[in-house]
Amino acid sequence: STSDPGSRSRSELFYTLNGSSVDSQQQSKSKNQWYIDEVAEDPAKSLPELSPDFEHSSPPPKPPSMNSSSSENRFHSLPENTFHSLPSSLTKMPNTNGSIAHSPLSLSVQSVMGERNSTSVQESPPLPISSGNACGLEVGSLAEVKKNSxxxxxxxxxxxxxxxxxxxAGLELEEKCSGCTDGTFKGRRYFTCxxxxxxxxxxxxxxxxxxxxSLQPVSNQIERCNSLAFAGYLSKVVEENTPPKMGKKGLKIMTGKKKGIQGxxxxxxxxxxxxxxxxxSTVLDTVLLRPKEKNDVxxxxxxxxxxxxxxxxxLRIYGYVCATKTMKLRKILEKVDTGSGFTSEEKDPEEFLSVLFHDILRVEPLLKIRSAGQEVQDCDVYQIFVEKTKEIGVPTTQQLLEWSFINSNLKFAEEPSCLIIQMPRFGRDFKLFEKIFPSLELNITDLLEDTPRECRICGGLAMFECRECYDDPDITPGxxxxxxxxxxxxxxxxxxxKNHTYHPVTLPKDLPDRDWRHGCIPSQKMELFAVLCIETNHYVAFVKYGKDDSAWLFFDSMADRD
Structure with missing residues (x-):
């Protein structure tokens, strides 16, 4: 059975200090879509009974084809508010067993494009039934239908x-066959090819x-990943350290089919x-270069x-990594005591990063946070906890982070080079907001310890902070x-x-003794470089590839499956 679409809805935002600051840009009023395959219909071919002549059923009326600049790419449309709200997800056809299916052909990265017309073919999920047969066939299995050839x-x-x-069973054939379709059956779409x-x-x-x-049943996923089914999709090994290509060069390398990381x-x-x-991004490249030390695994x-x-x-040179390579990494993750299930089960990014960064690579924690003068706590991902407020319908990432820090009396003990934030929109019981607007730029100046801060009234050097004044609408609300x-x-x-309790602001001990004026106090800002989203048990990502506000890619490692 398929899971409730809201049962695993989650979003993570990745910010970095590297790169220039950007300003929010007003979005187009048109509906945005991310494109991954052209839709055009042929008469549907039906073989519910295998007759000697492979007889056809009556084809449905042919719907109008889409205007498309590409003849190879498939599309999945996103909800109209997706660019502004988190989480985002593809409108995908759920598998009948509720799991993510597995096949050797499964990845695509596409840049964000404008509005396209939609198809008139009716999307139709299957009725819940068993997903396999006596031969062990299931979604993703290599199969044949025998009659003559x-x-x-x-x-x-x-x-x-x-x-x-x-x-x-709906099969995607190796060769084109007269009368077959692109994934529709009797006027309903079940998959796309x-x-x-x-x-x-x-x-x-x-x-x-x-x-x-010699192909093993799909129960042995590691052997299957190294089988002949994947032989044509192997990626290369590159010894030379390679910086990422940005802008148009990066876009050209990363977009299209057989691009990205194969799911x-x-x-x-x-x-x-x-x-x-x-x-x-190169913000975490240090984890790729640190020599092994005595205490390492x-x-x-x-x-x-x-x-x-x-x-x-x-990935940076050719824009492609095959599943065989990532399966090697997944096998190593399972060597850790807390790492069971990494080669087969659904996991969350936090679990993956915890095992990879903390247990294996021993990466210095990305975040150091202090609560009310207590000892510094280390972590890699900051999870936002806030109470829902009726005054703000669609909060920004900036607002949520500030609310969370104020309510918990937190400060960054050090300026983070990479900030990964988990939004308060996941699970059945923790969706506080229908939408969240991702801030392209995050100002963390007021969230740092031992940092000069600007007086909210006159712009001079701040000496006191009042948490009780935060909700006061008369003084710079929000x-x-x-x-x-x-x-x-x-x-x-x-x-x-007059009854408020305010506290001194912690300032650097070596702060110059001078007359601080408005505009003299520097701001510490971070730039959004990725948004990771999940819905119906499937993670996708929006990643920034250039300096422009519009320079974003959509990544789905399972883009060619439905």
Whole structure:
């Protein structure tokens, strides 16, 4: 059975100090879509019963084709508010067993494009039924249909269409076949593939592909990932350390089919996280270069080598990493006591980063946070906890981070070079906001310890901070309230503020003794470089590839499956 679309809805935002600051840009009023395949219909071919002549059913009316600049790419449309709200997800057809299917052909990266027309073919999820047959075939299996000369393909869908008592399988064929479709059956779409390659037959008429007699059942996913099914999709090993290509050069390398990191068997958590962190950013490249030390685990060098030469460097040069390489990394993750299930189970990015960074590579914690003068706490991901407020319908990342720090009395003990934030939008019970607007730039000046800060009234050097003034709408609403000595006294002369308790701002001990004026106090800002999203158990990412506000890529390691 498929999971509730809201049961695993999560978003993470990645900020870095590297790069120039950007300003929010007003979005287009038109509906945005991210494109991954052209839609055009052929008469549907139906084989619910395998007759000697492979007889056809009556084809449905041919819907209008889409205007498209590409004849190879497939599309999945996003909700209209996706660019402004988190999480975002593709409108995907759920598998009948509720899991992410596995096939050797499964990845694509696309840049954000404008509005396109939609198809009139009705999207139709299958009825819930068993997803396999007596031969062990399931979605993602290599199969053949025998009658005279065999027909070969990959099972893309298993289900029971309306009006049918038998379980059917939708195959994406290796070769085009007259009368086949691009994934529709009797006017309903069940998956998407190239034109004239979709064949629908009874599941019991399918057999495992006899050309791969040595292929193990899909229960052994590691062996299958290294099997002949993946032989044509291997990526290269690159020893030379490679910086990412940015702008148009980076866009050209990364976009299209067979680009990005190939997804396989519940790997989207790892694929999207690695793509977000390394495709266009060098902020964490130090983890690829640190020599092994005495206290490191025995497989430290092996892990670092796979990550550097088989994943990050090939991704930056060729724009492609095959699933065989990431499976090597997943096998190593399972060597850790807390790392079971990394080669097969659904995981979250936090679990992956914890095992990789903390247990294996021993990376210095990305964040150092102090609460109310207590000892510094280390972490790699900051999870935002806030109470919902009716005054703000669609909060920004800036607002949520400030609310969370103020309510918990937190400060950054050190300026982070990379800030990963988990939004308060996941699980059934922790969706406080329908939408969250991702701030392209994050000002963390007022969240840092031992940092000069600007008085909210006069712009001079702030000496005191008042948490109780934060919600006061009369004084720069929505901003952290810190004041110089004079302004603090004047603000708290008001009857409704005279009982407030304010605290001294911590300043650097070596702060120059001078007359601080408005504009003289520097701001510490971070730039958004990736957004990681999940819905219906599938992670995707939006990653920035250039300096412009519009320079964003959409990444889905399972983009060619439905």
């Amino acid at each position: 065999p027909i070969y393909g990959v099972i893309r869908w298993i289900g029971q269409p309306p009006g049918f008592s038998d379980v059917l 190239a034109r004239k390659k979709a064949l629908f037959v009874k599941l019991k008429s399918c057999r495992p592909d006899s050309r791969f007699t 396989y068997y519940n790997s989207c958590y790892l694929d999207s996280t690695l793509f977000s962190l390394f495709a266009f 025995e497989y430290y060098n092996e892990t670092q080598e796979i990550l550097r030469t088989e994943i990050v460097n090939p 901003k952290i309230k810190q004041f110089c000595q004079t302004c603090c006294t004047q603000v708290h002369l008001h009857p409704k503020r």
